[in-house]
Amino acid sequence: MKTRSATIHLPDETNVSVKLNTSDAAKTVADLFEEKGYGLNMRCGGRGLCRGCQITCKDANDTRSLRACETPVEDLPDGPLNIEIPHSSWHDHTIYGVSCFDIRLEVPPAPKGAHGVALALDIGTTTLAGALWDLSTGQCLADDSIANPQRKYGDDVLSRISYSLDKPSGLKKLQRSLVDQGLTTLIRKLCRQANCPEDSIAQATAAGNPIMLHTLVGCSLEGLSKYPFRPEFLETREVQAMEIGLRPRLPITLLPGLGPFVGADVVAGALASGMLEAEAPMLLIDYGTNGEIILKHDGGYLATATAAGPAFEGGRLSCGASARAGVVSSIQRRNNHWSYELCAGSNGEAKGISGAAYIDFLALGLDTGLLNPFGRFAHGHPDVTEHGVDGDTERIVRFGDDIWISEPDVAELLQAKAALGAGVQALLEMAGLDASDLQTVFVAGGFGYHLNPAHAIRIGLLPPTPLERVDTIGNSALGGASLSLQADFTKEIETLCQNCQTIELNQVPSFANHYTDALLLEEIE
Numbered sequence: 001m002k003t004r005s006a007t008i009h010l011p012d013e014t015n016v017s018v019k020l021n022t023s024d025a026a027k028t029v030a031d032l033f034e035e036k037g038y039g040l041n042m043r044c045g046g047r048g049l050c051r052g053c054q055i056t057c058k059d060a061n062d063t064r065s066l067r068a069c070e071t072p073v074e075d076l077p078d079g080p081l082n083i084e085i086p087h088s089s090w091h092d093h094t095i096y097g098v099s100c101f102d103i104r105l106e107v108p109p110a111p112k113g114a115h116g117v118a119l120a121l122d123i124g125t126t127t128l129a130g131a132l133w134d135l136s137t138g139q140c141l142a143d144d145s146i147a148n149p150q151r152k153y154g155d156d157v158l159s160r161i162s163y164s165l166d167k168p169s170g171l172k173k174l175q176r177s178l179v180d181q182g183l184t185t186l187i188r189k190l191c192r193q194a195n196c197p198e199d200s201i202a203q204a205t206a207a208g209n210p211i212m213l214h215t216l217v218g219c220s221l222e223g224l225s226k227y228p229f230r231p232e233f234l235e236t237r238e239v240q241a242m243e244i245g246l247r248p249r250l251p252i253t254l255l256p257g258l259g260p261f262v263g264a265d266v267v268a269g270a271l272a273s274g275m276l277e278a279e280a281p282m283l284l285i286d287y288g289t290n291g292e293i294i295l296k297h298d299g300g301y302l303a304t305a306t307a308a309g310p311a312f313e314g315g316r317l318s319c320g321a322s323a324r325a326g327v328v329s330s331i332q333r334r335n336n337h338w339s340y341e342l343c344a345g346s347n348g349e350a351k352g353i354s355g356a357a358y359i360d361f362l363a364l365g366l367d368t369g370l371l372n373p374f375g376r377f378a379h380g381h382p383d384v385t386e387h388g389v390d391g392d393t394e395r396i397v398r399f400g401d402d403i404w405i406s407e408p409d410v411a412e413l414l415q416a417k418a419a420l421g422a423g424v425q426a427l428l429e430m431a432g433l434d435a436s437d438l439q440t441v442f443v444a445g446g447f448g449y450h451l452n453p454a455h456a457i458r459i460g461l462l463p464p465t466p467l468e469r470v471d472t473i474g475n476s477a478l479g480g481a482s483l484s485l486q487a488d489f490t491k492e493i494e495t496l497c498q499n500c501q502t503i504e505l506n507q508v509p510s511f512a513n514h515y516t517d518a519l520l521l522e523e524i525e
Contacts, residue, residue, distance in 0.1 A: 008033075020073055024073045027073050028069055029071045053067055053068040059080070068089075101272065105271065105277065114136055117135070117194070120133065122478040123216060124209075126289050128145060129145035130187065131482050133482060138486055141193070144189050145186070150177050155309070157289070157290050164220075204241070205485050207480060209262075209264075216244060259305070262294075265286060266303060269286055270284060271484070280298050283438050284442040286445050287445040288447070289308065293424055304502065311413050314353065314354055323343050323356070331360040350403045356447060370397070373520045374521075375413075377407055421514070422518045429514075441469055442476070443462070446475055
């Protein structure tokens with residue numbers, strides 16, 4: 001292979017020139033891009049199972065679409081190249097609304113003598129969120145969030161477990177990506193916002209699911225790869241930032257988890273929601289890639305996790321995107337026409353569709369007859385057109401030149417909905433409760449920031465409870481991590497851990513039936 005040049009056209013309209021050398025010949029295009037600092041959205045971990053690394057390659061004679069994770073550099077055409085990365089393949093680090101949260105628990109006044117700056121972290125599968133707090137006043141100095149850079153190794157926890165075991169130095173790459181590209185970047189952003197030096201941070205508390213906390217400290221994920229699942233740790237753990245490669249010299253307290261896939265994030269969420277002090281029954285659903293559910297009933301707590309996948313955060317969808325400026329936050333249908341609003345009051349052309357907007361589409365499509373209960377588009381409907389993808393044809397509803405929703409998108413969303421809906425139904429069944437018995441349903445996670453609860457109930461994403469019982473509390477994991485910096489909630493958290501039974505849904509006989517039922521948008525009469 002001869003040395004030649006390539007121009008990479010990034011989604012932000014920046015053009016970058018790179019050299020392709022003989023030593024690069026055996027590398028995949030995706031690996032080369034990562035080395036150059038242009039990581040792609042390889043949501044399946046580079047196993048060729050998705051279109052997250054699809055790029056367009058042009059030379060003087062040809063234009064071809066290819067998957068970067070499967071294409072060796074030596075197979076690229078000879079001569080100068082133009083390589084275009086579409087928005088859907090770009091590993092974007094900008095997220096909107098994920099660091100917002102509400103706390104449903106009275107925050108005690110700062111104890112006398114409290115001082116310094118403290119850091120709360122939510123280490124999520126898809127996003128990293130943080131907040132800086134002045135301990136002397138209880139004031140939040142800054143909050144922000146970025147995409148978890150581990151997404152390039154897989155967009156769900158199962159993909160990352162596989163990556164850690166199957167790839168040379170896989171676990172080390174996951175840890176370094178999280179720490180060096182993720183938390184280091186986030187902490188710098190927070191400190192710039194707060195106008196304080198990084199070394200002013202005196203302590204930190206972190207929440208996250210067990211897979212994220214294991215990769216943070218470099219613990220093996222092998223025990224989480226097969227049943228019976230055996231994590232290396234679930235208990236509260238304290239680590240020194242320097243031990244994991246973070247620059248600030250401070251202790252980091254990792255909050256405890258409840259089970260192999262039910263982590264400290266849902267523990268923190270239960271604390272922030274006020275659930276630990278309130279009367280049962282109540283339910284908290286954390287809508288993340290690793291969807292977690294906790295039910296408080298008269299006998300204690302039941303908790304579980306479901307492999308919801310990244311669809312609620314825009315992953316694996318044709319035009320899906322994490323909520324940020326320029327991304328569709330909500331969809332409406334008025335006078336037989338579709339319209340939408342963009343996040344943060346932005347304007348211009350839409351750059352993608354957020355998970356919450358997809359839920360709007362499902363509910364409105366069902367109400368208007370565009371969608372049937374199986375999630376299929378009605379034949380002959382005037383809103384439906386066809387679109388070519390990888391040589392196949394998909395039926396779509398188009399909202400603009402570069403933005404649409406397809407039938408495969410709907411199928412992906414229904415699978416995510418079914419996983420969570422079946423998990424909720426299984427817990428209610430085990431507790432001997434109906435959805436109507438729930439006093440409060442807490443909607444947690446960045447996904448809920450723009451969610452229309454009425455639309456979520458309409459399609460079965462939320463259990464059928466009166467709308468006034470639905471309480472959207474945002475990133476409750478970050479809220480709970482922040483609370484734990486303000487006061488000592490050790491006893492309350494220990495009580496939760498001791499009185500909570502974690503459920504492996506694959507061991508619940510009725511789960512499969514609940515999942516099948518939940519694949520429908522509504523019951524068929």
